[in-house]
Amino acid sequence: MRALDRPSPVVAAPMAGASTPALAAAVTDAGGLGFLAAGYLTADAMGAEIAAYRALTGGPVAVNLFTPQTDRSAELADRITAHRAALSETASRYGTTPGRPRFDDDAFAEKLTRLVADPVELVTFTFGPVPRSAVEALHSAGTAVGFTVTSAHEAREAVVLGADLLVAQGATAGGHRGTWHLADKPNDDATVEVLRAVLDLGLPVIASGGVAESADVDRLVEAGAAAVAVGTLFLVAEESKTPLPHREALTGPPREAVVTRAFSGRWARALANEFTRTHEATAVAAYPNLHHLSRPIRTAAAQAGDPEAMALWAGAGHRSALSGPAAEILARLTP
Secondary structure, eight states: OGGGOOSSOEEEOOOTTTOOHHHHHHHHHTTSEEEEEOTTOOHHHHHHHHHHHHHHOOSOOEEEEEOOOOOOTTTTHHHHHHHHHHHHHHHHHTTOOOOOOOOOOTTHHHHHHHHHHSOOSEEEEESSOOOHHHHHHHHHTTOEEEEEESSHHHHHHHHHHTOSEEEEEOTTOSEEOOOSSTTOOOOOOOHHHHHHHHGGGOSOEEEESOOOSHHHHHHHHHTTOSEEEEOHHHHTBTTSOOOHHHHHHHHSSOOOEEEEOTTTSSOEEEEOOHHHHHHTTTOOSOTTHHHHHHHHHHHHHHHTTOGGGSOOBOOTTGGGOOOBOHHHHHHHHOO
């Protein structure tokens, strides 16, 4: 598979809201594999990022999409309303109001149509299954397809759908957990455990979660990973668009990490702050409804330079985060 045939086994994990074409291209040019994160982008914006990436490097293009979720707007309407009310006081401190808790499919069909018309080397899906026809359409365009999985059961479902590779995500990965169903409680398995649980399916596996240094990459490759995805350490790369307060929280005084659904309705690993402590109790498994509710607050907090109402996504290796060019970060991680 061309996308994984790289001098370095390190993959820059797709991070919606932080990844950029410049970051992906820098990692690719340095010998790894850069990813573009299409989550929360329009189809046109995704196309523009692909074009910008291609202008920066001739390397393989890898794109990550969020899969459409189950609409729980009606089922959980009262609890979503209660969560919105709880957010109002926090929002007012930043001069804003909670967003509208709408459901959407993140423009999935439009993005898929564009990727079939303008093929890339690799597309991965996060948050669950897609119709088999979507995989077949990408295959017909010459694109390899991968799925993020957190268990052997999810991996077997991905194989049935026609996956060419798997992204095995452990509990120590920062940001959203890739569980296939909204209500699923994330497991506590280490990355190497998830990796070993899916290797016998015979597909190349990208191991993801908790990488702090090159020794971690080496151990996962020795355990059978075809590549190792690193996210948190690239959040502080010069080429990322991570807000300054988030960067400072990762490299500043230690904070406890929590797995919370307060920000989006989906479980995610983040550094604890006032928002997680205040709003976890009312959060429900309604994604992306809660994401849209909290987004104006998170944006306003970032603009105010206040990390206490931001989603401070962080993997277990975040204490090793050092700001600098992506190529230098990659060099420190390459065994």
